[in-house]
Amino acid sequence: MDWQDEGAILSVRPHGESSAIVEAFTAGHGRHAGVVRGGASRKIAPALMPGAQVALTWRARLDQHIGTFTVEPVTSRAAILSDRLALMGLNAVCALLHVTLPEREPHEALYAASVALLDRLAAGPDWPSDYLRWEAKLLEDLGYGLDLGRCAVTGTRDDLAFVSPRTGRAVSTAGAGEWADRLLPLPAVLLGQGRGLPAEVVAGLRTTGHFLERLMADLGHRPLPEARRRLIEALAGM
Numbered sequence: 001m002d003w004q005d006e007g008a009i010l011s012v013r014p015h016g017e018s019s020a021i022v023e024a025f026t027a028g029h030g031r032h033a034g035v036v037r038g039g040a041s042r043k044i045a046p047a048l049m050p051g052a053q054v055a056l057t058w059r060a061r062l063d064q065h066i067g068t069f070t071v072e073p074v075t076s077r078a079a080i081l082s083d084r085l086a087l088m089g090l091n092a093v094c095a096l097l098h099v100t101l102p103e104r105e106p107h108e109a110l111y112a113a114s115v116a117l118l119d120r121l122a123a124g125p126d127w128p129s130d131y132l133r134w135e136a137k138l139l140e141d142l143g144y145g146l147d148l149g150r151c152a153v154t155g156t157r158d159d160l161a162f163v164s165p166r167t168g169r170a171v172s173t174a175g176a177g178e179w180a181d182r183l184l185p186l187p188a189v190l191l192g193q194g195r196g197l198p199a200e201v202v203a204g205l206r207t208t209g210h211f212l213e214r215l216m217a218d219l220g221h222r223p224l225p226e227a228r229r230r231l232i233e234a235l236a237g238m
Contacts, residue, residue, distance in 0.1 A: 001062065004056065006054070007032070008051060008052070008053055008114065010025055010031070010098055012050065014040055015039070018039075018040050020035070020040050021036075030104050030105040031097060034067045036071055039071075047071060051080050051090045053073075053074040054072060055072040056072075085125070086127070092131070093131075093134070095226075096212075096224075096225060099225060100142060100215060100216075100219070110138060126195060131231075132201050132208065146169075146207075146208075147170065148186065149170065152170065154175045156174075159174065162184060163183060163184040164183060164184075165183065165184050168211060171186075185203040186207065189204055190204040202235050
């Protein structure tokens with residue numbers, strides 16, 4: 001059993017004296033793990049950083065085995081490591097992909113969105129809005145997508161300001177009425193309208209977080225990753 005693919009490294013952990021178990025999010029094989037022989041060595045370890053883009057060859061005697069990876073660097077994205085906030089963003093992305101994605105199940109659209117976000121994290125500081133919209137894409141890809149096209153109450157496409165915590169549908173200011181305080185916020189940035197201020201991004205993450213918690217409950221009542229909470233706290237302090 002073998003295949004070749006490209007992917008972004010999500011995590012690396014020691015295996016034995018000199019090897020490492022690498023988990024990557026790949027284009028055609030989803031979230032997939034494999035053993036990298038010599039992965040703990042000074043020669044190979046620098047290429048096995050979370051967020052790095054790599055070319056992978058996976059081999060195993062049987063498909064259900066963990067198998068081994070041969071890894072070739074493609075893009076290091078090392079700039080993320082020198083930016084504290086970007087590193088928090090990277091950790092949140094990797095953690096969410098690890099806990100939400102089934103193993104070895106392709107998610108090609110989400111993969112493309114994730115690679116684009118990792119490139120944004122490495123390019124500079126103007127990425128928090130992209131991270132928020134990436135969480136919305138994650139929800140959509142896993143069947144928990146938000147319906148933000150029109151108001152669930154009035155049918156209008158204008159003045160959308162809230163999201164129903166029950167249905168995930170948008171609600172306008174007029175449609176919310178006296179129920180506004182029971183609804184989730186819908187900042188313009190979550191609608192794809194410009195690059196929001198940190199406070200707007202945090203408000204949007206409250207909304208995506210509500211539905212991520214629902215997803216995690218359906219997966220077995222696991223909590224959301226601490227890496228995501230730390231990122232939100234950092235954005236809230238800006």
